[in-house]
Amino acid sequence: MKNPTSLGFAILGLLxxxxxxxxxxxxxxxxxPMGHYSSSPGAIYPALKRLDERGLIEGRIDRxxxxxxxxxxxxxxxxxxxxxxxLARPVGSxxxxxxxxxxxxxxxxxxxxxxxxxxxxxxxAFAREIDLYGAELESQREAMPSxxxxxxxxxxxxxxxxxxxxxxxxxxxLRRFEDRRS
Amino acid sequence: MKNPTSLGFAILGLLxxxxxxxxxxxxxxxxxPMGHYSSSPGAIYPALKRLDERGLIEGRIDRxxxxxxxxxxxxxxxxxxxxxxxLARPVGSxxxxxxxxxxxxxxxxxxxxxxxxxxxxxxxAFAREIDLYGAELESQREAMPSxxxxxxxxxxxxxxxxxxxxxxxxxxxLRRFEDRRS
DNA sequence: AAAAACATGTAAGCTGTTACATGATTGG
DNA sequence: CCAATCATGTAACAGCTTACATGTTTTT
Numbered sequence: 310m311k312n313p314t315s316l317g318f319a320i321l322g323l324l325x326x327x328x329x330x331x332x333x334x335x336x337x338x339x340x341x342p343m344g345h346y347s348s349s350p351g352a353i354y355p356a357l358k359r360l361d362e363r364g365l366i367e368g369r370i371d372r373x374x375x376x377x378x379x380x381x382x383x384x385x386x387x388x389x390x391x392x393x394x395x396l397a398r399p400v401g402s403x404x405x406x407x408x409x410x411x412x413x414x415x416x417x418x419x420x421x422x423x424x425x426x427x428x429x430x431x432x433x434a435f436a437r438e439i440d441l442y443g444a445e446l447e448s449q450r451e452a453m454p455s456x457x458x459x460x461x462x463x464x465x466x467x468x469x470x471x472x473x474x475x476x477x478x479x480x481x482x483l484r485r486f487e488d489r490r491s
Numbered sequence: 492m493k494n495p496t497s498l499g500f501a502i503l504g505l506l507x508x509x510x511x512x513x514x515x516x517x518x519x520x521x522x523x524p525m526g527h528y529s530s531s532p533g534a535i536y537p538a539l540k541r542l543d544e545r546g547l548i549e550g551r552i553d554r555x556x557x558x559x560x561x562x563x564x565x566x567x568x569x570x571x572x573x574x575x576x577x578l579a580r581p582v583g584s585x586x587x588x589x590x591x592x593x594x595x596x597x598x599x600x601x602x603x604x605x606x607x608x609x610x611x612x613x614x615x616a617f618a619r620e621i622d623l624y625g626a627e628l629e630s631q632r633e634a635m636p637s638x639x640x641x642x643x644x645x646x647x648x649x650x651x652x653x654x655x656x657x658x659x660x661x662x663x664x665l666r667r668f669e670d671r672r673s
Numbered sequence: 674a675a676a677a678a679c680a681t682g683t684a685a686g687c688t689g690t691t692a693c694a695t696g697a698t699t700g701g
Numbered sequence: 702c703c704a705a706t707c708a709t710g711t712a713a714c715a716g717c718t719t720a721c722a723t724g725t726t727t728t729t
Binding site for chain 2: 688
Binding site: 341342345407413414416417418419420428446449458459460461463464465466467468470471473474475477478482485486489 | 524527600601640641642646655656657660664667668
């Protein structure tokens, strides 16, 4: 059984916050900083169906005041299991290179966990891996022949500085969690 | 006729630098900072085929010393037209929000153009749009209730700081191009 | 009464992933 | 001669986008 996609995990996380319908989820994706995930019905509804088929969520028909049907989804026990394991996954080098968005999503949902050990480990690993990648980009810049057009040099620098910003962020975030422990 | 995807434009740009085979392109994507684009044959070869079918590139069989066949692709006139138009496209707000990677790719290839006016306009618009988006994120942070978990606040801050880094980069890059003009 | 928002979905098409397949050439 | 690398592709599948489809309830 395959793992959900990023969108699947985003949905699973939101359902751990509160039971929601497909339409509710669309609104969250449209109006909040999570908006980097698709809010189109052609993405949300099939994603909900997959999560349901894999037994990670279940839907109940909710008839509030009206007689219009509305599927309210909530996570199953298996879904919570999978969600917890996802939150605590080790941070690898490919994650920071290829799946930075998903890492930040994971971080945002770690407030679901009781204590902060997972988060502290996450941030330490995140800072370490991103530093390694930044160093690699730096050495690529140094290896650039001086004939390289200015555009190429600058494009690489934008990447380097973006990674630096994430590293600094991670270090500061880690301090915030260490303060909180005491 | 639809426009190429990001990968298509990346290929088109590389072919403006030099004629290359599918295999050559794969190596570039594997080994350089452009590596955020897929190097898998299942992506490259179909992308080449599409560019060919749309008349933007053409392949010639190149038999160097050996008798092994090797398709060397180069842009057609129509391909160069499309490429130039892509390089000079105005920078919109959705571009910085949803397609930052493609914007940086466009910037990197702008060295193909004779003079720097397009690049200066690009960087000015880029800085302006990214500032607007950063301000929106900031106001989202301020609108956060104080009950918001630390994780959520910090995740949003990571986004804000990443955008700030890009804005600072754009401002510095613009200065570099203005110096060069004189 | 009409418009907007609620609410859920499907269908076609495109792109990319993973895995497979094939054979030639070169370096040790 | 064997392994690595050169070189080009295909097939099955997953997921997303865009566009369409349908009907209900609330607001103006």
